[in-house]
Amino acid sequence: MLTKLHLKFKCLLTLIVCSGNLFSQVAYQELPDPKGVDMISWKNITEQTAFKFASADVRYQKHVAPSNGTLKIKWEGTGWRGEKIHTKILVCTKRNLNKVSFALSKLTNKNGNTIDASNIKANFVRYVMTDGLNAKGGGCEITPKLDSSLVEDVIDNANELTVPKNTVQPIWLTVTIPTDTKPGLYSGSIYLKENNKNSKYKLNYTVKVINRVLPSPNQWKFHLDLWQNPYAISRVSNTKQWSAEHFRAMTPYMNMLANAGQKTITTTLIHDPWNSQTYDKYGSMIKWTKKNNGSWQYDFSIFDQWVSFAMSLGIKKQINCYSMIPWDLKFAYYDEATGKDTALVAKPGSPEYTSHWTPMLKAFATHLKSKGWFNITCIAMDERPVEDMEKAIAVIKSVDKDFKIALAGRYHPEIEKDIFDYCVASNQVIEPEVFKRRKAEGFNTTVYTSCTEGSPNIFTFSPPAESAWLPWFALNNNYDGYLRWAYNCWNANPLQDSRFGNWSAGDAFFIYPGARTSIRFEKLISGIQDYEKIKILSNELSKKGLSTERLKTITQPFLIQNLKTIEASKMLSDAKKQLNSF
Known part of the structure; x- marks a missing residue:
C-alpha cells in the first residue's frame, strides 16, 4: 500500500525542463508497481516476447502476463469515412527491450486505393497510480489509505521506449479514416522495432470503410462540456498566466478538446x-x-x-x-x-x-x-x-x-x-x-457524472468502455450531451499519479500534461461518434418517411441499472455491430 504522501517524495519526474513545452516530450519514470511482478504468470508464457492485439476495453496489469488465448494475431476494424477508430496491442516481454518503436504501413484495398500511413498512429500507453471506490461503492470521500495500483491510461507522445523484462507494455493504435476514402476493405501492417532496427514481429490488420461520412467535430450535435483549467496549463508549462507563451502552451490542449467536439x-x-x-x-x-x-x-x-x-x-x-x-x-x-x-x-x-x-x-x-x-x-x-x-x-x-x-x-x-x-x-x-x-x-x-456515481464513470480504474457508454446513455435518455468536471484540473504530478483530493482517481482530469490524450478521453470520443452516427441515420430515415424503431432498439439497453448484469463493453460491442450494419 502506497500513500499519496509517500509517493510524492518517493518518485519524481526524471527530467524537468523550464520552457513552454514542459512535459511535452519529457522522459519520465512511472511509479513503482505496488503489486510487484507476478512471476507465476510469466512462467506460463512460452514466448520471450509477444506482440499481439488485445482488447481496448481491458486494463491489463503492468507486471501480470495475460492468460494464453486472450490475445489475437489480427484485428478487423470498421468505421465510416471521417471516423477515428482504435484498438490496443500488447508487447509482453520476458527480456529487456531497448528503444522500442514502430513502423506503420499504409492501408491498401484490392483496387489499389490507400489510406496513407500519416492517418495511422501507434502510441505507448503509460501506467498511472489509481485507487478505487469507497466502502459504499461511490467515488467521494476517498481516503489516502485506500489500496493503490497502477493502471493503463496515459497515451504517450514518446517515439520510443525501453521496456523492462516481465512487463506488459500496451500500444494504442488509431486509424483516422479520411472523408474522401473509397469504401472497401483495407489491409495494412504494424512492425515492432528495437534499437531502431526492424524485428521479426509484425501484425497485420484490416479496416472496413463504410460508405457513409461522419462530419468533422465542429459540426457534431453532441453538446460536450468538459471544464477547462487554463491556470493548470500555466503551471505545467512554466509560463506567466495570460502571456503569449501561455496561450501558445494552451493551443494543443484546446485543439484536442475542439477535435472532440467541445x-x-x-x-x-x-x-x-x-x-x-x-x-x-x-x-x-x-x-x-x-x-x-x-x-x-x-x-x-x-x-x-x-x-x-x-x-x-x-x-x-x-x-x-x-x-x-x-x-x-x-x-x-x-x-x-x-x-x-x-x-x-x-x-x-x-x-x-x-x-x-x-x-x-x-x-x-x-x-x-x-x-x-x-x-x-x-x-x-x-x-x-x-x-x-x-x-x-x-x-x-x-x-x-x-x-x-x-x-x-x-x-x-x-x-x-x-x-x-x-x-x-x-x-x-x-x-x-x-x-x-x-x-x-x-x-x-x-x-x-461526478464522484457520486461508482458506475458508470470515467475514473482511471473504471472499465474503459464506460467512457464510450456515456454518450449512448445520453442518447437513450434524450439528453443533448455530457458534462464533466474536469478536462485538466491536474494534481502535482499527474503523469505518475491520477489521484487527487478525496475523490476517486481520475475524477479531476481526462488528459495529461504535454497534450497527452488518454484511454478514457479516446473512448469518450468514440461514444460521441456513435451518437452522431445514430443521429445522422435517424434524420435520414425520418426524411424518407421510414421507421427509426430499429435504431431505437439498439440504444434501449443503455440504462444504468443494466450495468449491474451486462458489462458496458458487451453492450457497446453488440450495439456497434448493429449500428455499422446500416
Whole structure:
C-alpha cells in the first residue's frame, strides 16, 4: 500500500525542463508497481516476447502476463469515412527491450486505393497510480489509505521506449479514416522495432470503410462540456498566466478538446469560484475594482482574450461564466480606497449580494453585446441549493430578462424554465414532456457524472468502455450531451499519479500534461461518434418517411441499472455491430 504522501517524495519526474513545452516530450519514470511482478504468470508464457492485439476495453496489469488465448494475431476494424477508430496491442516481454518503436504501413484495398500511413498512429500507453471506490461503492470521500495500483491510461507522445523484462507494455493504435476514402476493405501492417532496427514481429490488420461520412467535430450535435483549467496549463508549462507563451502552451490542449467536439468555453466571473478545491486555483477572468467614489470598474480584457482564443480554435457555441453562487459565498475585488484586495461575503437574496451583482451584470451585458457574445453566454452555477438559485435568477433577470442561465446539479422543476443550459446528475429523472418542450424552445439539456456515481464513470480504474457508454446513455435518455468536471484540473504530478483530493482517481482530469490524450478521453470520443452516427441515420430515415424503431432498439439497453448484469463493453460491442450494419 502506497500513500499519496509517500509517493510524492518517493518518485519524481526524471527530467524537468523550464520552457513552454514542459512535459511535452519529457522522459519520465512511472511509479513503482505496488503489486510487484507476478512471476507465476510469466512462467506460463512460452514466448520471450509477444506482440499481439488485445482488447481496448481491458486494463491489463503492468507486471501480470495475460492468460494464453486472450490475445489475437489480427484485428478487423470498421468505421465510416471521417471516423477515428482504435484498438490496443500488447508487447509482453520476458527480456529487456531497448528503444522500442514502430513502423506503420499504409492501408491498401484490392483496387489499389490507400489510406496513407500519416492517418495511422501507434502510441505507448503509460501506467498511472489509481485507487478505487469507497466502502459504499461511490467515488467521494476517498481516503489516502485506500489500496493503490497502477493502471493503463496515459497515451504517450514518446517515439520510443525501453521496456523492462516481465512487463506488459500496451500500444494504442488509431486509424483516422479520411472523408474522401473509397469504401472497401483495407489491409495494412504494424512492425515492432528495437534499437531502431526492424524485428521479426509484425501484425497485420484490416479496416472496413463504410460508405457513409461522419462530419468533422465542429459540426457534431453532441453538446460536450468538459471544464477547462487554463491556470493548470500555466503551471505545467512554466509560463506567466495570460502571456503569449501561455496561450501558445494552451493551443494543443484546446485543439484536442475542439477535435472532440467541445461546445463550451469555461470562464470565471470571480476569483476562486470552487473554494480552492483544485490544485491550481481558478482566478477571476474579470478584474473588479471599487473606485474611491464607490462606483465600480470592470476589466474584461482577460475574459476577452480567453474567449477569443478558444473561439479561434473552434470552440464557440457557448460561454459558461462561473459563478454567482460560489461555494464559500465570497466575492473578491480591489478596493481603491484602501489600496488592497478585499472580499465581500454575501448570501443570495441579501441587499449586499444584490447591490454587488447588479452593476456588474449591467456592465457585463453591455460588454457582451458589444462583442456579439450575449446570446451565447450563460451565467453558470453548479450544485447550488434551489433557494439560492431562485434568488440569483431574480437578480440576473432584473438586469436583463434575456440573460441565459446554466446549472449543473439536481433537477428542480420549479426553476427549470429559467435554466437555458440544464445539466443534471445521471440519477435524476426529467419528464418526457419537459424534454420535448425544452428541445422545441432551443434549450440545452445534458447529463453529468461526478464522484457520486461508482458506475458508470470515467475514473482511471473504471472499465474503459464506460467512457464510450456515456454518450449512448445520453442518447437513450434524450439528453443533448455530457458534462464533466474536469478536462485538466491536474494534481502535482499527474503523469505518475491520477489521484487527487478525496475523490476517486481520475475524477479531476481526462488528459495529461504535454497534450497527452488518454484511454478514457479516446473512448469518450468514440461514444460521441456513435451518437452522431445514430443521429445522422435517424434524420435520414425520418426524411424518407421510414421507421427509426430499429435504431431505437439498439440504444434501449443503455440504462444504468443494466450495468449491474451486462458489462458496458458487451453492450457497446453488440450495439456497434448493429449500428455499422446500416
